[in-house]
Amino acid sequence: EPEVTQTPSHQVTQMGQEVILRCVPISNHLYFYWYRQILGQKVEFLVSFYNNEISEKSEIFDDQFSVERPDGSNFTLKIRSTKLEDSAMYFCASSRAENQPQHFGDGTRLSIL
Amino acid sequence: KNEVEQSPQNLTAQEGEFITINCSYSVGISALHWLQQHPGGGIVSLFMLSSGKKKHGRLIATINIQEKHSSLHITASHPRDSAVYICAVSISNFGNEKLTFGTGTRLTIIP
Numbered sequence: 243e244p245e246v247t248q249t250p251s252h253q254v255t256q257m258g259q260e261v262i263l264r265c266v267p268i269s270n271h272l273y274f275y276w277y278r279q280i281l282g283q284k285v286e287f288l289v290s291f292y293n294n295e296i297s298e299k300s301e302i303f304d305d306q307f308s309v310e311r312p313d314g315s316n317f318t319l320k321i322r323s324t325k326l327e328d329s330a331m332y333f334c335a336s337s338r339a340e341n342q343p344q345h346f347g348d349g350t351r352l353s354i355l
Numbered sequence: 356k357n358e359v360e361q362s363p364q365n366l367t368a369q370e371g372e373f374i375t376i377n378c379s380y381s382v383g384i385s386a387l388h389w390l391q392q393h394p395g396g397g398i399v400s401l402f403m404l405s406s407g408k409k410k411h412g413r414l415i416a417t418i419n420i421q422e423k424h425s426s427l428h429i430t431a432s433h434p435r436d437s438a439v440y441i442c443a444v445s446i447s448n449f450g451n452e453k454l455t456f457g458t459g460t461r462l463t464i465i466p
Contacts, residue, residue, distance in 0.1 A: 273451075273452065275453065275454075277454070277456075279396075283458075284441075284456045284457065284458045284459065285398075285441065285443075285454075285456040286456070287453040287454060287455065290451040290452070290453050292451065297448075297449075297451040298448070298451040298453060331396050333398060335454075337452065340447045340449075340452050341385065341386065341405075341447060341452070342403075343388065343400040343403045344388075344400060344452075344454065345400065346390075346397070346398040346399070346400070347397075348395070348396065348397040349396050349397060349398075351396070
């Protein structure tokens with residue numbers, strides 16, 4: 243069965259550094275999402291992406307964050323200048339259409355030191 | 356803004372018991388999702404439903420749209436069912452069907 247794959251599984255970065263989290267959604271999917279989960283808290287929406295543009299972003303998704311789908315297969319989340327509070331598990335998800343289940347990757351655990 | 360509440364937060368049961376996890380939400384939705392989060396952190400979609408009832412193996416999900424309430428049932432529970440079960444809701448909006456998550460129910464099944 244096709245899967246959403248995320249790399250790396252764990253990223254450790256110094257505060258202030260840039261980090262890029264990578265996702266390969268399922269190939270025929272059209273809707274893409276990033277979510278994050280701070281340790282011990284619920285999963286939160288960051289951003290949705292459709293038709294090569296952001297369709298909605300949350301208050302968390304400030305100017306430090308950006309997303310790209312550079313080549314039709316990868317979907318990346320960039321954090322420009324990381325803060326301690328960016329430490330979390332980041333999940334990528336994709337779906338084939340509206341009203342279809344979202345398929346999640348295994349997540350990238352981001353640790354900011 | 357949609358609030359999603361789950362109960363209980365933690366549930367421990369003996370193998371074989373019938374399990375019920377509840378979810379309520381505050382505003383109208385397009386669909387309700389039940390997800391399973393494994394100890395390693397990965398999330399798997401179990402059900403997506405907008406009305407009635409769905410069944411997959413030993414898992415049953417029901418939703419009452421009028422009461423804004425859903426339940427997830429597990430029959431003949433097994434230790435491998437131990438995980439965090441998360442309720443989430445979505446509202447379709449062209450190009451976006453973001454999920455709003457509940458806090459999850461940690462289920463532990465004791466052999």
